[in-house]
Amino acid sequence: MKALVYHGAGKKSWEEKPKPVILEQTDTIIKIIKTTICGTDLHILKGDVPEVTKGRILGHEGVGIIEEVGSAITEFKQGDHVLISCITSCGKCEYCKKGMYSHCEKGGWILGHLIDGTQAEYVRIPFADNSLYHIPENADEEALVMLSDILPTAFECGVLNGQVKPGDTVAIVGAGPIGLAVLITAQFYTPAKIIMIDIDDNRLNVAKTFGATQTINSSNENAFEKVMNLTDKRGVDVAIEAVGVPATFELCESIIASGGHIANVGVHGKSVSLHLETLWSKNITITTRLVDTVTTSMLLKTVTSKKLDPAKLITHRFALKDVEHAYDVFQNAATEKTLKVILINE
Amino acid sequence: MKALVYHGAGKKSWEEKPKPVILEQTDTIIKIIKTTICGTDLHILKGDVPEVTKGRILGHEGVGIIEEVGSAITEFKQGDHVLISCITSCGKCEYCKKGMYSHCEKGGWILGHLIDGTQAEYVRIPFADNSLYHIPENADEEALVMLSDILPTAFECGVLNGQVKPGDTVAIVGAGPIGLAVLITAQFYTPAKIIMIDIDDNRLNVAKTFGATQTINSSNENAFEKVMNLTDKRGVDVAIEAVGVPATFELCESIIASGGHIANVGVHGKSVSLHLETLWSKNITITTRLVDTVTTSMLLKTVTSKKLDPAKLITHRFALKDVEHAYDVFQNAATEKTLKVILINE
Amino acid sequence: MKALVYHGAGKKSWEEKPKPVILEQTDTIIKIIKTTICGTDLHILKGDVPEVTKGRILGHEGVGIIEEVGSAITEFKQGDHVLISCITSCGKCEYCKKGMYSHCEKGGWILGHLIDGTQAEYVRIPFADNSLYHIPENADEEALVMLSDILPTAFECGVLNGQVKPGDTVAIVGAGPIGLAVLITAQFYTPAKIIMIDIDDNRLNVAKTFGATQTINSSNENAFEKVMNLTDKRGVDVAIEAVGVPATFELCESIIASGGHIANVGVHGKSVSLHLETLWSKNITITTRLVDTVTTSMLLKTVTSKKLDPAKLITHRFALKDVEHAYDVFQNAATEKTLKVILINE
C-alpha cells in the first residue's frame, strides 16, 4: 500500500509500505476513506516530537471501512464504517476506567506517533472495540473526520476544562483551526461574549462568521487593554489558550477575572512564567489536558441532531496521494486561508 | 485603648490609640478576648505588603465580645461572643453572592491591612452581620481563634481546591502552621497517604502526630525521588503548596500525577516557572485562592462535634500586652518550636 | 393607591388601598411599571394556598422605579429602574449564604403571599439590596418582567436541576408558560432532542417554534410509547415535570432512562406514587426546588447579549387597572392562546 512516511526532521514521502496486519486479537485493519492533517503533524515534521522515529507513517485522524477484525473484537465487523479516535483506549487500565484515555497504559496518543498512523491506504487500530466509533447512517463522513481529534480536543481541553457557562465572557487566544473549534463548541453553553484574539485578520473574520462576538488583532491592538475595556476592567471568566507559546499563555494570565478559569489547549515546547505574585489571591483555576476523546459519542449526537456542523472547518480537499501538496497548503495557512484539509483515499 | 501599631518596615509598637467607634450602620465594635499572629503579619512587617500604611493596627483574627452594634445590625447584639472572620463580606455584591467573599467589592481582607485590625483591645468590624459568627455555648473560645483564618485557609485553598478524596495520596509541601492545618483538615476526606515535606525535623515530627503517613526532610533527602518511590513512580493525586516560594511550587509541579491537582496555599512574592512543556498533556489542575471563609459555619460544626481539634495548633500563650514578645517567639518558630500563639486580652 | 386584593377563594377586586410605606431600614418602595400574573396566583384564587389571607394584595413579579429607600439601603437609590425578584433574600441567614434564597429565614416567597404584592401601583420590597436587580440601560423592561419568576424557575428547577447537557434527549411534560420557559432555557445547553408533551395543540405548535424537536399530544397519543419509539426504547436523559399533577409526574417516572434525571417544576397539591419497585435500580435522580433566583444576574446577561429573548413568552398586554379582565384571559389560556400577560401601570 501507499503511505506518508516520516524520515526525520523536515523529511517525509508518499511511498510504498507493507499493508498492516492483525498483530493482536483486539486489533482491526481499516481501509482509510478520508483523513486529514493536524498541527501536531507539523510539529513532528519540525523534529519537535523525538519519540517519532524514522519510518513512521504519520496521521492520527480519519474515517474508514473495517477490512479485518481480530478474534477478540465484538463491537465491529468487516464492512462497518467507522470513525477513528486519535486516542487509543485499552478499556481496562486504571486510567481508562477513570475516563482518562489519554493516559491509557497501553494506548493514549500512539497513532502516527509510536505506531503507524492514518495517512495511508490502510491502518491497524489496536484496542479497536474501545477506540473506534460506528458512523451513524446517512452521516456526512467527511465532516466526521473532524471528530477524530480537533473537535474533542477543543471541547474537552478548552470548553469543558474552562467550564464555560451561560452568560460567561470567554476569550479564545488563537484563531487557528483548534481555536475555531473551541469557538464552535463553546457555544454549546451559550456564553454571552466570545472574544477571539489572533494576529491574522482572515482567521478573525472567519471567527466572526463562526460566532465570535468580538475580535482583537493583537499584532496591531493591545489585547490586554482591549479585553479590559470590553469587560469593565474585570477580565474574562474563561481564557482558553490555543496557540502553545509563552506569550499567549501569559496573555491569558493577564486577562483572567478573579474566580476565572484558564484552560490550556496549546502544545507547549517550553515553560511559561506563572505570575503567582498576582494570581495567588485571584481564585483562579488553570487546567491542562491531552484530549481523552470521552466526549466523542456526545459530539456525534450533536452532529446528528444538527447542533454542530464540523464541515465548516474544512477549507480544502485533496486526493490522499497528493498528501505532500496538502501539507504545503496546510502549512501555508495564512496565504492559503487554510483551516482543515481533507485527504480522500480514492 | 492599647494596640499594636505598624510604623513601616521592621517597626511596630504596642501603644495608645483611640478606641474605635461605629462609622457605618453595619459596623460593630468588639472587645477582643483572644487574638493571634499570622504569617501574613510577618510579611507586612517585612514591608512586603505596601498597601499597609504607617499607623495601621495589625491583626485579622480573634474572638471577642460585642460592645456596640450599628443601627442596621440584626444578627448580633451587645454581649454576644463572636468569632471574627479574617475576611469581611458585605453580603450584597456579585462576589459575595457567589460565595467569593475574598473579592467582596467593599470588604475582602481589609482587617489589619486596609483598616485597623484585631491586635488591640477593641476593633471595629464592618459588615458585621456577614463577617462575624456566633460562638456556640460551651465552646473552647481559644481554639476558635484558629477558625478566623488558618483553618478555613487550609481547608478552602488546600483541601477543597485540591479535591482530596478517600483513597488519595496527598503531598503537603511546607509543615508550618498552615501546612499542618492543611494536614488536619485533609483528613476530613480520608486520603490513604499524606506525605509531609519540610526542612524542619521538629515540624515533621509534629506532622506525624497530626496524621502524616510519611514525612520527607527535603534538606537532606531528594524529595522528588522519595515521592516517586512512595507512589510507584506515578506521583501524587494532590500536591498542596504551603510555603510561597518558587522552589516549593516547582516541586509540586514535578511530583503531581497525571490527572492530579496542585492547590496553592502559599503567598507568593514572585513568579514561578510553569513547566507546560511537560504538564500540557498531563491533565492537571492548578488552583489559587484567597480564603473566602465560606466554610466557617461548617468548620464550627466539626469543632462542636469533636471531629476537628483546632487547639492542637496552639503552642504558646501570651498576654495581649506582651504582643511584641509574642511576635519574636512566632518569628523564631524553628528555635521556639512555635506553631500558633494565643494573645489574651486580660 | 389602587391594587388587586384577594378576598377569599374565588374573590378578588381592584380597589383602593393605602400606599405602602417603609417599615424597615432595608425596605424600598417601588412604583410598579409593569407586572404580570403567575399560575400560582390562580392557585391562590382557588383557595389552594391557605397562608394567603383576605385583604392581601396579589402578585410577585414586576419591574418598577424606586420611589423611596430605607436608611440601610446601599445598592439602590430613588429613580433607579429595577427588576423585582419573586424571592426575597435577607442576604445574612444560613440559607441565603448557601444560595438557597427560597428558604431565607426572613424572606423566601413572601410577595403576594405573606405580605402585599406587585399587582398594585406601589409595592414595598423588604431586604431590597438583596432582592432587586438593576435594569441595564436600553433593556426591554417589559421582557424583563419574565425574569422575576418564570425564567429563573424554569431554568433553576428544570434545566439546572435536570442537568441538561449537550447531546441529551430531554422531555418536558407540560407546554404551558413554565414548560415553554423550560424549553427556551434548556437550549442554553444544546440538547440534541427536546420532546414536548401536552394536551393542547396550540401550545405544542408554539413549542415547535420555540425549539422543540418533537411534540406529543398525550390526549390522543400514548406518550410513553411514543417517547420510547423516539429514544430506541431507552427513555430520556432528562424528564422535566411542568404541570403539578400525579399523572404527569408518573409519566416522567416511566420515560426516564437509566442514569437519568427527573426535575420537578410543577406545584403539587397531593402525593404521587414513586415506583421504587422499578426505579430502585435505575440510577436516577429526582429533584424538587422552589426557585432561588440565584441565576437572575446570569439570565440578565443572556438577555443583554441577545442569547435569550423572554419577550416571546408575552402574548397579551393590559392596563394594570384592567387586571381583573387580564386574569380572565390568563385563566382561559386554551381559548385565548394566552402564555404570559403584561399589566402596564400607565
Added chain:
Amino acid sequence: MKALVYHGAGKKSWEEKPKPVILEQTDTIIKIIKTTICGTDLHILKGDVPEVTKGRILGHEGVGIIEEVGSAITEFKQGDHVLISCITSCGKCEYCKKGMYSHCEKGGWILGHLIDGTQAEYVRIPFADNSLYHIPENADEEALVMLSDILPTAFECGVLNGQVKPGDTVAIVGAGPIGLAVLITAQFYTPAKIIMIDIDDNRLNVAKTFGATQTINSSNENAFEKVMNLTDKRGVDVAIEAVGVPATFELCESIIASGGHIANVGVHGKSVSLHLETLWSKNITITTRLVDTVTTSMLLKTVTSKKLDPAKLITHRFALKDVEHAYDVFQNAATEKTLKVILINE
C-alpha cells in the same frame, strides 16, 4: 464440584454440579476461596426475583484464585488471587464507558442471578478483565469479601449519592449489614452527626461501636420527633434508606431538611408515596442506584491504608459445605446477632 443450587421459592440444596468451563475468550474460571451470603440471596429464595430460574447456582460475592483464563484475558493469569465484583462489566458499552457498570449491556448484576454464581467451589466470571480486582499482597482476603458488594453498595448508593459532607447531619434508616456498611463509609467524609434508626437494639448497639453518634429504636420511640429534636427542627442533611419498604422511605421523606439528599439503598418491591405536596418546594434530591462498583479500587486503597476495616462486619464463619446452615444463621439475624457470614472453601 459442589454448589448451592436454587430450586424455586424456598428451596435450595448443596449438590453436585458440573465444574464451569470457559465459554468466551473474556471468561475466567475461579476457584472460590471465600464467599458470603447477601440479603438479596434471601429475596431470591423467597421467590421475589423471578428472573432467577430453577437450577441456578446462587451467590455474587467472593475472593478466589484464578484457575483458567480465556484467550482474550490480558490483566490476569492462572494463580492470581482476585476479588470478584458483584457487577460484571464488559468495558465497552456506552454504560461501561460512563462508569455505570450496573447497566452494562452484557453484564451488570448477572452472577447468581442470570448466570451461575459464587456459592460454589468454582465459578465462571465473564468479562473478567473488567470484573475482577487483584488482591494486594498481605491483604486480609476474608475482609475483602466485603468489597464484592456490600461496601461499594453502601458507599456508592448511600454515601456518594447522598453527598455526605464534613459537618453534615446524616440519618441512616436501617442498621442491618448494609446500613452498618453505610455508617462505616459515611465516616470517610466526617459528618458531624450520624443518627442510626432501627428496631433492633443489638444492631443499634453495634452501630454505636461503629461510630453512630445517636441511635433511635423506632419500635419504641417516635423516630420523626426524635430526629426533629436532635436537629433543631430542621431535619437531616442526608437521609439514607437501607431497608426497602415504604414506611422507611417515607420516614426519610419526613425527616429531610430543606436542601437535603435522600439516597435510596434498599431493594423495593412496591411503590411508595412521594409527598410532593410538601416536598415540591423543599429543594431536595432523591437518588436510586444499583451499585456500579466503580469505587472498588478506591475502597481497596482505603483498606490497604487501614482507613477502612471491613472485617468488623463479619460475625460468623462456616465451611462452604455448611452453606445451608449458614443461610439459617444469616436469616435469623436478630436471634443469632448475625451481620455478615463468611463461607470458607476448605
